[in-house]
Amino acid sequence: MSMTVSRPPALMVQPASGPRGEAIRAQGLTKRYGATLALDRLDLVIAPGEVYGFLGPNGAGKTTTIRLLLGLHRPTAGRAELFGLDAWRDPVPAHRRVAYVAGEPFLWPSMTSAETFEFLARVHGGTDVSYRGVLVNRFQLDTSKKIRALSKGNRQKVQLIAALATRADLLLLDEPTSGLDPLMEVAFRECIGEAKRRGQTVFLSSHILSEVEALCDRVGILRAGRLVDEGTLTELRHLAAQTVEVTFAGPAPTLPLLEGVRVQSAGPNALRLEVTGSIGPLIAALSEHPVATLTSREPSLEEIFLHHYDDSDGRVADA
């Protein structure tokens, strides 16, 4: 019924990429708006097939980064490349392999979702129509409704479905699930999982740490325009503290001051300890006391994230 050109599903091989083999490359990317420095010499390399999480507080420069990658705004210094093509000078060929989901759904109010899908698909140069049908069911969208009659969350779904259906080599997602209910969040994760298996690259800017933790191979943390940390979750965890919760048979003792160990009381018989570095000295100190239970867990992404925003005296820093 639809007149869209149906693109055959992509084969599961490494998609073609830039001369050095990256999907996204930013070199010294800087953006100044008047007196405000929004982005400060950002260096980013994202390999094809990677799912990259981009985190940062409000106003850190995440949306600015995406705008520079899409050629919507011009870099003050440095360059951004998508698949080896300059994002500002030559955006059109790069965009054939990119699908974008904006933080807010910017769509045409008087078109229905079905018409919007058709329009975006035709301008993009084709989309996987059968997969789009699957997604419409998965996200439970009524395609006969006009955009102005849809709630913000449903408009977000329209954007998301249109982008995912293109099977584009690179998905640029700016807070794609803001406004989606938990069931749709699950559907989204399913889709990203499918994209990952097909070898698509995903650049996900999000505030939902659990989502990033579940989906992303690597994470970058942006703060005040600079990339303050980057790496896999395992790498990042080394920097943050392990949490060890200990309960004692009797009242909690006072432990000697150990390097890299921070002690908090968690009740009359319990202690919560945050350990950075080796856990050996702590085990040695605890062995002298009647320990009832001991649990240790890796830091969550939230703790890693907040760690970057702690001042030395424990206050959360301004972004």
Next chain:
Amino acid sequence: METALLRRPAAVLARRAFRDARVRTFAFVYLFALYAYIQPAGYRHTYPTITERLSFARSFGPNKALRLFYGEPHDLLTVSGYTAWRVGGILAIFAAIFGLLAAVRALRTEEDTGRMELVLAGVVGRRTTYLTAITAIAAGVLLLWLGELTGFLIGGLPAGGAAYLALATVSVAPVFVGVGALSSQLAPTRRLALELSGTVLALTFLLRVIADTAAGAGWLRWMTPLGWAEQLRPFAGPQPLVLLLPAAASVLLLALSARIALRRDIGTGTLPARDSAAPRLGLLSSPTAQALRSERTSLLVWASGVGVFALILGVVSKSVSSAGIPPGVQRELAKLGSGSIATPTGYLAFVFLFFILTVSLFACAQLGVARHEEAEGRLETLLALPVGRTRWLGGRLALAAASACAISLTAGVLTWIGATSVGIHIALARMLEAGANCLPVALLFLGIAALAYAIVPRVSAGIAYGLLTVAFLWQLVAALLGVPQWLVNLTPFAHVGLVPTQPFRTGAAALMLAAAAGCALAAIWIFRRRDLTGQ
């Protein structure tokens, strides 16, 4: 803890509403003051003696074409009478436009952007928001009156009469504030509200035109607010009781809109809007096609409006007096920039000046639509697809140019149909030429508007419309002021031949088209180099 309420919320809202509109308000006030000053000053300069004034009155008094713009003259021998004639008609229209824009901005746009929702979630009720908006607009109208009065006083008109004349022109504004308020309640979007109110204004103007130019149709003046402004007769036997008409009309319209505003859902209009539809998949294959699809209805409205006007003016042209006019008077006519308007053909040629303005307005409006796409973020969605900026803006400009051609030719064809239907002999080719004559100026303003959009997108609408208004008014006024010819020639309207009575000025047209193309190319070049801006 200190939580002092420093001012009452209503005062804060009214102040805010006034501040939001300050650029527009002061631009209009300045325009009014300037125009009000130039007319008496110019008249004194160009016709200093009574004999000159007598010959002026004899040649222009019965002239139908001038009544199109200025309404019916009552006294052309005194500075005051002449000013009342020249200023009353034109500024009344501008006062109406001011009222419309102010009302739609304060009521519909605030709602569309969600700001009214925010305010209504606080301690103020709907009645308060409505009344504060109207109060702020009323303050603007008062400033218009003061501005115009100041212009007259500096121009040397007597104080009492000047105050009454200013009141007569400004009396149209509250009525159209009412029209704008009502259409804001009916229409679900700002665009539709503007189109509705604009149509009402066009109809009122049409009625006034017919009343002033057609024999025996004088009674029509009582049917239109622009006619009421004329019936007040400043400086020619004033009839202040007529002020009751605009007063009553505005109160009625405002009360009706208030009633609707208090009852309906916020964010909607009373006119039904369908929420879902079967998919219509035509015209979706490219951004330009989709632009055409979105603009379809608007284009049709402009074309039909122009078409109806053209038809009626064609019919009305028959009643233009064809009595011989002495050649000495031709010079006087030329001073007003009117060419030979003694015959129906001449009348139509003069009337096409108005169509040139309309098509140029349309061109500026098209760039306004493009800017709206960018401000609403949809351009971001498009440019993230494989769509280049050149293709997008170029497509929009091409669409606007093609539509302008269509509208101009509609004007030409329908004027011909109207004129031929009442027995006036005029060739279709001549009227098509008249239509085509609209294009050089209109396309030039398309280029200028595009350039403004590329350089300063946020204020591009104001700049484009402002330049167009100034250019048009300058050609109405400049010759009268006795300024050197090169200064008059600054406006593109001075370089347009009044086809079909005057020849089509190919040289000037080619120059304007070249300038238009140059501006458009420069606009695209600059647009490719700037950031996308939001609101």
